[in-house]
Amino acid sequence: MTDTVAPEPTPEQAALFARVRRMMLIAGLTSALAVAVVLIAVGYRLYRGEGSPTTAVSDVTATLPKGARIVSTAVAGERLVVTLDTAGVIEIRTFDAKTLKPAGKLRFVSEP
Numbered sequence: 001m002t003d004t005v006a007p008e009p010t011p012e013q014a015a016l017f018a019r020v021r022r023m024m025l026i027a028g029l030t031s032a033l034a035v036a037v038v039l040i041a042v043g044y045r046l047y048r049g050e051g052s053p054t055t056a057v058s059d060v061t062a063t064l065p066k067g068a069r070i071v072s073t074a075v076a077g078e079r080l081v082v083t084l085d086t087a088g089v090i091e092i093r094t095f096d097a098k099t100l101k102p103a104g105k106l107r108f109v110s111e112p
Contacts, residue, residue: 058099058100060100062082062093062095062102064084064086065084065086067086067087068084068085068086068091069084069085070082070083070084071083071084071085071090075097076094078096078097078098079094079095079096079097079103080094080095080096080097080100081093081094082094082095089107089108089109090107090108091105091106091107091108092105092106092107092108093105093106094106
């Protein structure tokens, strides 16, 4: 068996090889830094102090006026919206979606 011996690189080739190695090192470190930043951001979002609304279980009983019926419900941002019909008077009640505490009322009445 004969081994082929590669000739020594010229000074220009050696400088080019060093430059390519340096650029590869910079690209590798930049990629590693980007992956670390993404993992830190995901970890922060997962383990942040706020509890997830799906894990919190609460039983709330809301009392309605006598004879009222629920016309519709909806979610708007961080609010739960309930539309009631009480003897022909429409009323909208909003609740905080996380705590289910009342946030406000809006009542519609006809002018006399």
